[in-house]
Amino acid sequence: MAGIEEQPPVDDSAKQREWDEYYMKIACLAALRSKDPRTPVGACIVDSENEQIVGIGYNSMPKDENFTWKGTSSTKKTSSLDPQENAANPELKYAYVVHAAVNAILNKTKESIKGCTLYTTLHPDDDCARAIVTAGIKKVVYCMYKRDKNLEVGMKIADVFFDIKGVKLRKLPEASLKVCEYVKELQNRIDVGGKNKSSEEQSGEEEPSVDRKIEPASWEKFFMSMAKLSQERPGDFKNKAVGACIASPDNQIMAVTYSGEPDGIEDEVKRLAKERHDLTLTKIPEFYTHAEYRAIVGKPSVRGYTLYVTSYPCNVCAKVIVESGIKEVVHYKNGDWNDDRCYSSRKILTTCLGPSNIRKYGNGDSINESQDEASRSIAIEEPGHT
Numbered sequence: 001m002a003g004i005e006e007q008p009p010v011d012d013s014a015k016q017r018e019w020d021e022y023y024m025k026i027a028c029l030a031a032l033r034s035k036d037p038r039t040p041v042g043a044c045i046v047d048s049e050n051e052q053i054v055g056i057g058y059n060s061m062p063k064d065e066n067f068t069w070k071g072t073s074s075t076k077k078t079s080s081l082d083p084q085e086n087a088a089n090p091e092l093k094y095a096y097v098v099h100a101a102v103n104a105i106l107n108k109t110k111e112s113i114k115g116c117t118l119y120t121t122l123h124p125d126d127d128c129a130r131a132i133v134t135a136g137i138k139k140v141v142y143c144m145y146k147r148d149k150n151l152e153v154g155m156k157i158a159d160v161f162f163d164i165k166g167v168k169l170r171k172l173p174e175a176s177l178k179v180c181e182y183v184k185e186l187q188n189r190i191d192v193g194g195k196n197k198s199s200e201e202q203s204g205e206e207e208p209s210v211d212r213k214i215e216p217a218s219w220e221k222f223f224m225s226m227a228k229l230s231q232e233r234p235g236d237f238k239n240k241a242v243g244a245c246i247a248s249p250d251n252q253i254m255a256v257t258y259s260g261e262p263d264g265i266e267d268e269v270k271r272l273a274k275e276r277h278d279l280t281l282t283k284i285p286e287f288y289t290h291a292e293y294r295a296i297v298g299k300p301s302v303r304g305y306t307l308y309v310t311s312y313p314c315n316v317c318a319k320v321i322v323e324s325g326i327k328e329v330v331h332y333k334n335g336d337w338n339d340d341r342c343y344s345s346r347k348i349l350t351t352c353l354g355p356s357n358i359r360k361y362g363n364g365d366s367i368n369e370s371q372d373e374a375s376r377s378i379a380i381e382e383p384g385h386t
């Protein structure tokens with residue numbers, strides 16, 4: 001009997017947990033783009049059928065820039081319609097903020113996200129629930145951080161919404177998430193915001209936390225961080241994967257992908273090679289699909305977009321990059337120029353996109369590293385040190 005106990009448990013739930021954590025980390029990274037000084041929230045939508053990310057969002061003010069997080073006056077208090085005019089009551093921000101789940105749904109990269117799973121760093125409220133059920137999302141996974149008490153009613157309403165529409169809601173335990181730098185940074189940002197709040201409540205003074213201006217890391221750093229984080233996908237390809245992220249000119253994330261195939265493909269390839277009596281078919285890497293390839297071919301159109309990728313694309317990927325209309329490639333690592341495939345890839349990309357549109361991460365003009373250092377930036381290793 002002891003032998004039975006020592007056997008590893010049937011691993012479906014453990015595997016599911018790993019994927020849940022992976023997607024939740026993506027949601028946490030998204031949250032770091034939020035400028036909310038108290039409760040930054042991130043969300044990520046996953047098409048369970050092919051394990052593709054089909055929407056990413058974080059809580060923002062309308063158009064992200066127009067309104068202040070201090071709350072905007074209602075017309076009862078002032079006749080001003082100036083969006084930056086602060087009211088005495090910072091809670092008024094809730095009337096203006098667009099929630100992370102709603103933004104993720106609006107940022108969807110395919111026509112229908114029916115049946116998809118939404119990962120969010122916070123329990124949804126009624127505002128989120130309305131969008132979730134309208135979009136046809138069927139599963140919601142949340143973790144971590146508490147909402148303000150005055151929004152608990154909204155959370156209860158969301159639960160009823162989900163019951164009626166058959167949306168499955170589950171909580172991901174936060175313990176194992178703490179290993180990730182983005183989770184830590186998010187937790188820290190929330191802690192600081194929360195601390196300020198309680199001291200304000202004790203002293204009865206004006207909300208100091210909302211004066212804390214959050215300057216997220218540059219878009220370029222954000223997109224490359226997405227690509228690097230997606231390298232950390234669990235399963236067979238753990239530590240082998242390349243990550244890619246495609247962004248539109250208006251900074252919408254169109255794809256976040258990793259290289260590889262579903263778990264178990266190696267065994268399946270070996271089995272079929274044996275069955276066909278041809279062991280030359282066991283060259284496993286030939287069966288891998290690269291991250292950038294998946295990102296491009298999996299989307300309807302990427303014309304005019306920028307590709308962020310953790311390794312220099314190979315020649316197979318270079319061909320689809322240029323033919324797809326991708327206009328710019330930012331790579332984290334250089335290629336091995338002595339390798340024929342890498343050499344031809346470089347030739348294809350520089351010839352077709354122009355040398356200035358294929359560049360190493362951190363070398364571009366658009367990235368202002370010193371500005372990033374000054375802000376509470378997303379940590380990322382310097383290029384060339386992996």
Ligand SMILES: [Zn+2]
Pocket residue numbers: 290293313314315316317318
């Ligand atoms: Zn490739």
